[in-house]
Amino acid sequence: MAVRSLRDSGFTLIEVTLAIVILAGSFTILIGLQSAIIERTVRDNNQKQAVMIARQILAAIESEEASSNPVPLQETTAPVQDILDSILGAPFEIPTTLRLEPFQASLMVAYAGIPGVADEALKRIDLTVFWGDSINEQLHVVLFIPFDKEVNE
Secondary structure (H helix, E strand, O other), X not given: OOOOOHHHOOOOHHHHHHHHXXXXXXXHHHHHHHHHXXXXXXXXXXXXXXXXXXXXXXXXXXXXXXXXXXXXXXXXXXXXXXXXXXXXXXXXXXXXXOOOOOOEEEEEEEEXXXXXXXXXXXXXXXXXXXXXXXXXXXXXXXEEXXXXXXXOO
16 A cells, blocks of 8 residues: 655645635625625616505596596696695595505606697606616506597686
């Protein structure tokens, strides 16, 4: 049998350094991926909340329009709670599943006429729910509501 000397056992300094560099690179990539996944999850949750907020606001508008209490022409940017309260004319109790912070809403109600029919044939509702300054941090919805009354009353 061959006898091994102490110099032949173990790892060299170059091998240990190379292993540490490979591990550090792998951990850097994994941390970067985890950070991107967390950012995407937060953005998706904010988009889901914005859709739920938009549904609440549009449902309130449709409810008021159906009950012969039309939403006045307006252009408003305010916290979501304030917009809901102004549409319904009373404090609106927010469902517990709905998170209003950090969301704001911009609501524009205007007539959208049909050429040759009437200037007040449709009511156009432009709703933007936003939670930041970026275009990726907002949801824009347009709703058209027909005007039911006769134009020449």
